Amino acid sequence: MIEIRLFATFRENRKKIDYIDSNQVEKALDIVNYYGIDPEDVAICLINGFHSKLTDSIKDGDVVALFPPVGGG
Amino acid sequence: MRYSRQTIMECIGDKGQKRLSNAKVAVIGAGGLGCFVLNELALAGVGYIRIIEDDNVSLTNLNRQFIYKESDISNSKVKVAVNYLRERNGLVELDGVEERLTEANATELLKNIDIVVDCVDNVETRMVVNDYCVDKDIPLVEAAVNGLHGFVMAIRKNYPCLRCIGYENTKLKGVNEAIGAAVGIVASIEALEVIKIIVGMNELLYGNMLMIDCNDYSIEKVPLRLSDECRRH
Numbered sequence: 001m002i003e004i005r006l007f008a009t010f011r012e013n014r015k016k017i018d019y020i021d022s023n024q025v026e027k028a029l030d031i032v033n034y035y036g037i038d039p040e041d042v043a044i045c046l047i048n049g050f051h052s053k054l055t056d057s058i059k060d061g062d063v064v065a066l067f068p069p070v071g072g073g
Numbered sequence: 074m075r076y077s078r079q080t081i082m083e084c085i086g087d088k089g090q091k092r093l094s095n096a097k098v099a100v101i102g103a104g105g106l107g108c109f110v111l112n113e114l115a116l117a118g119v120g121y122i123r124i125i126e127d128d129n130v131s132l133t134n135l136n137r138q139f140i141y142k143e144s145d146i147s148n149s150k151v152k153v154a155v156n157y158l159r160e161r162n163g164l165v166e167l168d169g170v171e172e173r174l175t176e177a178n179a180t181e182l183l184k185n186i187d188i189v190v191d192c193v194d195n196v197e198t199r200m201v202v203n204d205y206c207v208d209k210d211i212p213l214v215e216a217a218v219n220g221l222h223g224f225v226m227a228i229r230k231n232y233p234c235l236r237c238i239g240y241e242n243t244k245l246k247g248v249n250e251a252i253g254a255a256v257g258i259v260a261s262i263e264a265l266e267v268i269k270i271i272v273g274m275n276e277l278l279y280g281n282m283l284m285i286d287c288n289d290y291s292i293e294k295v296p297l298r299l300s301d302e303c304r305r306h
């Protein structure tokens with residue numbers, strides 16, 4: 001299983017924490033598409049806490065965290 | 074007497090209060106986050122506060138930037154903020170700098186500062202502040218807010234920074250959403266982190282991104298890792 005953690009506005013109409021079968025996805029981008037998130041809207045993607053690109057591959061047991069832009073002061 | 078309600082806290086005490094009064098803090102940005110942070114730090118007795126901001130007060134600030142009044146519109150935020158804070162705590166030395174922080178002036182504007190607090194509203198300045206503090210190993214407390222969501226981080230040389238999480242690629246779209254009640258929550262945590270670092274408390278945010286969700290009122294620490302691709306680590 002892959003654990004998906006969505007933050008801030010990505011949570012709207014979605015779960016905060018979700019799980020996807022690792023056979024269903026190869027890259028972080030597949031997860032973004034699965035949730036109907038525009039890849040352009042992903043400001044930060046962390047895989048197991050490490051900064052990652054959406055094109056990076058993911059494996060069983062990974063935790064993928066996705067953040068939209070948050071930058072106001 | 075002024076600080077007695079906080080010095081009776083075991084985690085602060087007279088020793089912590091002394092550390093606060095000896096601390097030199099720079100607050101960059103006196104907007105939404107900045108107003109709350111400046112107020113909390115001045116009232117808590119931080120001895121020296123440098124306020125770095127080049128903006129003037131505008132009408133759209135007034136839903137959250139409580140330091141400024143209608144009659145302050147078009148006036149320098151730094152000047153108004155210094156006067157406001159001086160009236161609230163005359164023991165604090167206030168230094169207003171009416172400039173925008175850039176790579177070129179960072180060394181000059183942040184000279185002799187113990188802790189930097191970032192309250193700006195743009196990625197470019199955040200990266201300048203991030204790079205300066207990581208390079209010089211000066212504790213940096215970062216926070217940002219958009220609508221009902223915000224984050225707070227504490228950064229130092231040996232802990233993950235904004236570049237470690239790829240924050241420089243963040244593209245902010247349109248006008249930032251902001252309501253004072255939510256901005257204040259994020260800013261109060263940012264100010265508290267500054268106070269905890271100065272006093273020397275435990276449970277700091279180094280190595281984590283604290284995500285604050287004012288929609289469902291949840292708050293969680295996201296552990297971060299140093300990145301090989303970070304230009305500063």
Ligand SMILES: [Zn+2]
Pocket residue numbers: 232233234235236237238299300303304305306
């Ligand atoms: Zn870094």
